[in-house]
Amino acid sequence: MQRVVDFARPGVAFTTVQHAFRRVTHPMQLKRFREYVANNGNRRQKLERVEHFVLDRFRSARNNNLPVHDLDVKRWALSQAKIENIDDFKASDYWLLNFKKRNGISSRKVTKLVSHLEVVDKSIIKQTVDDFVAEATKHIPKYKFDFVLNADQSSFNYEIASNRALSYAGKKATYLSVKSLNAISHSYTVMPIISAAGQLLSPVFICLQEPTSRFQITRAVFSASNIVTSCSTSGKLNKSLAEYWIKEVLDKVVSNRFLLVVDQWSLQADITVYENNLTKGQSCKLLVIPRRATSTKQPCDPYFCRQWKVLTKGIYHRVSLDELDVDLRSRDAIIKLQIWFIIN
Template identity: 40%
Template sequence: MINPHRVAELLSNLVSERLSLHDHDTADSTRDEEVAKHLYDHVESILESTHYSFETEHTIDFNDNSNTKQFEVEKINNDDEQFEEASMKVDEDQQHNLFHQFSIPYMKKAVDFYDAVNAKTGKKQHSWKSFQHRFQMVKNRKYIERFHKYLESGGTKQQKLDEIDQYTYEKFVKTRAEFLFVHDIHLKRWALQKAREINDNTFKASNNWVLQFKRRHALCSRKVTKLITQREVLDADTIDNSANNFISKIKNLLPHYRQSNVLNTDQSGLEIEMVGNRTLSFKGEKATFGKVRSVYNTSHSYTVQLIISLMGQPIGTCYLCLKEKNDYMSDNIKKNLFQASNVTVTCSKSGKLSSSLVEYGIQNVLEPTVGNEKVLLLLDSWGGQTDEQLYSKMKHLRLEIIPKKTTAMI
């Protein structure tokens, strides 16, 4: 355990024994207080630590307006001459690996500080000790030489590759934000453009580089599931505002309704036979075929519509619209059709809901479920279901239409 009072006493004895009082100014000064404060801080830090060590190369520097600065400037050249050449002997492999830790901005900042010249004296403004105090990662003057070399050439090879990678990725993100198509050739073009800009004539944008680039950024080839026009891209802000305004409006209405009475319903078109549109096959074949039981059954076959509450629970029966070529179900079909208590069945020639079938669903599914309850119903903007007259019998129902093209955002 360290006794701070004993340390202070020993320090006082050392000062008395080794330093002559006549060689120093006896008047009080703020620098005396500053030095004492720094020494106290070090002692306090040692007392609070569980482990400590001393490094003899470390010094305490002070910035003030005294003559110390002028003396330091005059001593810079002497300090440089006394630099030990032995300290420059660093393992080249180790030094090469260390340079990967330095960014180009860091190198530039270090070089500018090292090369700074005092305008009055024409000599270097900072000593090597001052430089190391500020840039502690730079252990050797050979680093400065390397920094100059790398900055002149635009950086190390790895740094150039990183710049190319970052530029290419930023171009990709910007292009996809505009919903434009991107292929491997575009990645190569952007990468080569940046390589020429930073004077890297060795970069080739090979297929392997493209593969590794896509792996690094989790990119892959995807099927485009929806095509949009430039007008829709330009209207993106308007769509976002519409979605945000609608959400704010609904949030203000929610406290006036029970969660079980906040409802949403939508239609889902399904196929009797569902198949994918991709398959592995042979390169170069002129046509790729896929076998199904019925091509007719791979198009829209039937429609399902459910009512879901804000609690995530289905409300009422499932509304099912089957596909019948005669636009009605014969007595034989009705006779053999499975009857389920939680399903309301109808049909159409296309298997899709028409305005009249929407009205039938409201009368046979929604009205019996809602009754006289106070209900908030949210619907998308499909014209076949937005006519408020269809819901006139439900006196306590409030209808809110989700703005166009915002359904996926709500």
């Protein structure tokens, strides 16, 4: 439209304009075009600019993980429509519905909360991840795959309950029976070591939760050659247990030089802890995965522990649904369950 108006300057015959622009068929069109250009476009063009503006604002907000609601979209549309001088634009529910359909937008449940700092530092995080990948690519070829290792702590609740279940449509509340509300909020830790050769190394370390940080003397602890068991008040590793893991597990599975990939937990990211507790003079090269990158760059996370937890949850579900006489919260049941996964 702007090109037609620029071309049809005073003194240019209408037939010349028609020859250059075949869709211009009547002199009245030139008049309307000049009015549209003077008003910065026709109504359709102005509405397109409103939509582009709103879509840009929406994309910017979601790229920064900010919440956007229907009222925000309408507010953005009305403010831009005022700038475009579209006086009768109301940002109605019908317009909003069509806008969301055209751009593939719908209301979604929030599945994860992230800190503002994490959003702001995306570019920094990406750079540190790229640097880590480059360093790992440089060092891994120097070792046999059997001695390129990854160790990670994985937490398991004492009782695992499903967060979804089939029920009757239209019910306002869906209840789920558990043996102990306390058990679904308390956990123990399993710390496997896997190699780049695709092997789960034995033994596997299990840290159970005991109120006194000691196993009760009156109860024997089930043991097997492929596990090492200890405990703490929280069910998580502390400094002494990290050192115990190195002496009783890592020291037994490595006999020479090896490369170990770990996350940024301070107790396992300190090379001196390994140097002080390995007893065979092993040479340890430590690679520490940057923060916010373990979900994709730590092999244990996406390729091992996640599947391990899915299978564990399935067993808890089957025992609960079939009302089997098995208490999976007990110490021996937990150890035997983890042993079953190790040998299978």
